[in-house]
Amino acid sequence: MAFSPDPTRSVDVLVAGAGITGIYQLHRAREAGFSVQVLEAGDGVGGTWYWNRYPGAQFDSESYTYAYLFSSELFDEWEWQEHFAHQPEIERYLNHVVDRFDLRRHIRLGAKMTSAAWDEPSGTWTVVVADGTEFRSRFLVAATGIFSVPYFPDVPGREDFRGEQYHTGRWPTTPVDFAGKRVAVIGTGSSGVQLIPVIAGEVASLTVYQRTPNWCTPLNNAPITSEEQRRLRADFEAMCDTLNTSPSGFLHVPHDRATFDDSYEERLAFFDKMWSSPGFTKLTSHYTDLLFDPAANAAWCEFIAGKIHGIVDDPETAEKLIPKGHRYGEHRPPFVTGYFEAYNNAHVSLVDVKETPMVRVTEKGIQTAEGTREFDIVVWATGWDFGTGALTRMGIRGRRGLALEDRWADGPRTFLGIQTAGFPNFFFPGGPHAAAGNNPRYNGDQVDFITATLSYARDHGYDRIEVDPAAEEEWTAMVDRGATRAPSFGESSYYFGANIPGKPRKYLLNSGGRPKLFKEIAKVIESDYKAFRLSRSASSESSPPRAAEAGAR
Ligand SMILES: Cc1cc2nc3c(=O)[nH]c(=O)nc-3n(C[C@H](O)[C@H](O)[C@H](O)COP(=O)(O)OP(=O)(O)OC[C@H]3O[C@@H](n4cnc5c(N)ncnc54)[C@H](O)[C@@H]3O)c2cc1C
Numbered sequence: 001m002a003f004s005p006d007p008t009r010s011v012d013v014l015v016a017g018a019g020i021t022g023i024y025q026l027h028r029a030r031e032a033g034f035s036v037q038v039l040e041a042g043d044g045v046g047g048t049w050y051w052n053r054y055p056g057a058q059f060d061s062e063s064y065t066y067a068y069l070f071s072s073e074l075f076d077e078w079e080w081q082e083h084f085a086h087q088p089e090i091e092r093y094l095n096h097v098v099d100r101f102d103l104r105r106h107i108r109l110g111a112k113m114t115s116a117a118w119d120e121p122s123g124t125w126t127v128v129v130a131d132g133t134e135f136r137s138r139f140l141v142a143a144t145g146i147f148s149v150p151y152f153p154d155v156p157g158r159e160d161f162r163g164e165q166y167h168t169g170r171w172p173t174t175p176v177d178f179a180g181k182r183v184a185v186i187g188t189g190s191s192g193v194q195l196i197p198v199i200a201g202e203v204a205s206l207t208v209y210q211r212t213p214n215w216c217t218p219l220n221n222a223p224i225t226s227e228e229q230r231r232l233r234a235d236f237e238a239m240c241d242t243l244n245t246s247p248s249g250f251l252h253v254p255h256d257r258a259t260f261d262d263s264y265e266e267r268l269a270f271f272d273k274m275w276s277s278p279g280f281t282k283l284t285s286h287y288t289d290l291l292f293d294p295a296a297n298a299a300w301c302e303f304i305a306g307k308i309h310g311i312v313d314d315p316e317t318a319e320k321l322i323p324k325g326h327r328y329g330e331h332r333p334p335f336v337t338g339y340f341e342a343y344n345n346a347h348v349s350l351v352d353v354k355e356t357p358m359v360r361v362t363e364k365g366i367q368t369a370e371g372t373r374e375f376d377i378v379v380w381a382t383g384w385d386f387g388t389g390a391l392t393r394m395g396i397r398g399r400r401g402l403a404l405e406d407r408w409a410d411g412p413r414t415f416l417g418i419q420t421a422g423f424p425n426f427f428f429p430g431g432p433h434a435a436a437g438n439n440p441r442y443n444g445d446q447v448d449f450i451t452a453t454l455s456y457a458r459d460h461g462y463d464r465i466e467v468d469p470a471a472e473e474e475w476t477a478m479v480d481r482g483a484t485r486a487p488s489f490g491e492s493s494y495y496f497g498a499n500i501p502g503k504p505r506k507y508l509l510n511s512g513g514r515p516k517l518f519k520e521i522a523k524v525i526e527s528d529y530k531a532f533r534l535s536r537s538a539s540s541e542s543s544p545p546r547a548a549e550a551g552a553r
Contacts, residue, residue, distance in 0.1 A: 014137035019047020022143035041112035056198035115395030123537030149389030192381030249441025259296035291487030387508030398423035411506025471531035482511030
């Protein structure tokens with residue numbers, strides 16, 4: 001199917017995004033014999049781990065469970081320093097992978113895709129990047145991430161501020177000097193709570209503007225000892241087996257008891273164990289009814305609230321830091337190191353913007369209902385247009401010019417979270433309707449399946465792949481149904497687009513998780529890809545697109 005002598009402008013597979021998913025797609029597609037070009041908007045590879053270089057940015061997944069598993073040699077040669085690595089190490093790792101597998105020459109950096117149009121007669125995509133350069137491909141894979149479009153709340157005057165301001169998800173590559181500065185951090189989601197304790201010790205003053213407190217619990221990070229390194233290597237195969245079959249892609253062992261199976265004392269001891277356990281264990285190895293029984297959830301929340309009061313000296317501040325409007329797990333739980341402790345510094349203060357609304361950003365600082373505070377630096381830790389943000393901003397036009405953002409105006413419609421009807425040969429691993437949990441595991445499942453599908457089509461003489469609308473309808477209905485059942489809590493989180501004014505309240509993950517994905521993929525393979533319409537372009541039989549046609553400028 002390779003149809004061009006020009007390896008950069010006309011390829012079998014064009015991939016947008018050089019994050020962990022796009023890099024993997026590049027590797028897999030090349031391995032399968034396709035010509036591939038990756039277009040990456042950023043000036044470096046790594047996606048999330050290129051853009052989010054704010055102090056304290058780090059994994060909430062165990063490093064070795066997040067890393068690629070496709071090569072035991074790669075696993076052997078990379079020694080993660082910490083159980084939960086920080087951004088610099090993760091970025092180094094992803095660069096190492098790119099070089100180790102000779103992928104860099106297929107990646108064009110600083111190449112933001114601004115449009116992609118399906119050409120029906122030739123069965124190809126024409127893609128244009130920000131500088132006007134045009135590319136042509138048979139298949140288009142948008143590995144553009146679910147946390148890649150930063151969101152700024154609609155506070156007037158942001159452009160008036162004369163000091164420095166940053167979004168955590170667009171952090172500069174040169175270090176920001178916080179020493180002795182008056183700093184505002186807006187937002188206390190997963191990024192804000194990582195950043196705050198790290199800079200608290202450097203700044204002259206730190207004011208945290210909080211809209212919604214979250215159920216933060218300790219990350220419990222630690223360096224990986226040499227004995228642990230040895231065991232990780234010795235147990236690699238077993239670890240892969242667990243990760244490749246775990247519903248959420250973690251190593252954590254599920255618990256076998258429900259909250260009220262235990263006495264009050266036993267429960268407290270278990271909660272303490274959870275509090276001291278690493279990262280997402282607090283969701284994945286918790287009591288079996290944590291997310292299903294409101295009383296069970298309330299017992300755990302009460303325990304966390306007690307811990308917050310135990311750590312934070314000022315009871316009023318502690319009370320503000322305790323979520324009131326949502327249960328544990330309803331929003332993505334952040335994991336922290338020294339976050340609550342930071343508020344015991346006299347120069348750190350907390351403003352609850354629900355009580356004291358922000359009025360505007362001024363030249364010198366931030367005005368709230370109670371007056372203005374002046375700042376040297378303002379940090380926006382205000383999250384993302386989650387799930388669909390990148391895909392609906394790339395100018396994707398399918399059959400008869402259909403715009404993806406129009407097709408998804410009422411929320412995404414997908415099959416397996418990888419394809420949508422009306423957009424032949426277009427795939428989006430790691431987009432909306434993927435599973436939830438340890439990201440690279442299920443994004444990797446999707447990439448493996450996409451690669452298998454491309455290979456199947458090629459091997460059977462097809463060059464057009466489009467999901468059957470009925471299969472899409474079934475998968476989308478499954479996602480929507482799942483969103484109304486326990487453990488769903490309703491629509492208060494970014495999982496439903498609730499952080500973005502006007503965004504349709506549709507569940508953006510797949511509550512069936514990896515088990516549902518595995519089951520459906522197996523069904524597709526067993527049925528000889530019946531969920532897809534496979535066909536052959538008339539023009540591809542005679543005249544494949546060529547580099548010259550690609551209109552290189
Ligand atoms: C601070 C932070 C911490 C996180 N921690 C964890 C964790 O511990 N565990 C976990 O499982 N997940 C975590 N995540 C989620 C994380 O996003 C995923 O784990 C993973 O990085 C997704 O990889 P990806 O390649 O799919 O997307 P991304 O890493 O987001 O990469 C997408 C890439 O596409 C590029 N792109 C977007 N639009 C275009 C365009 N139009 N043209 C060209 N390029 C484009 C972007 O520049 C970006 O580089 C975290 C996210 C954040 C923000």
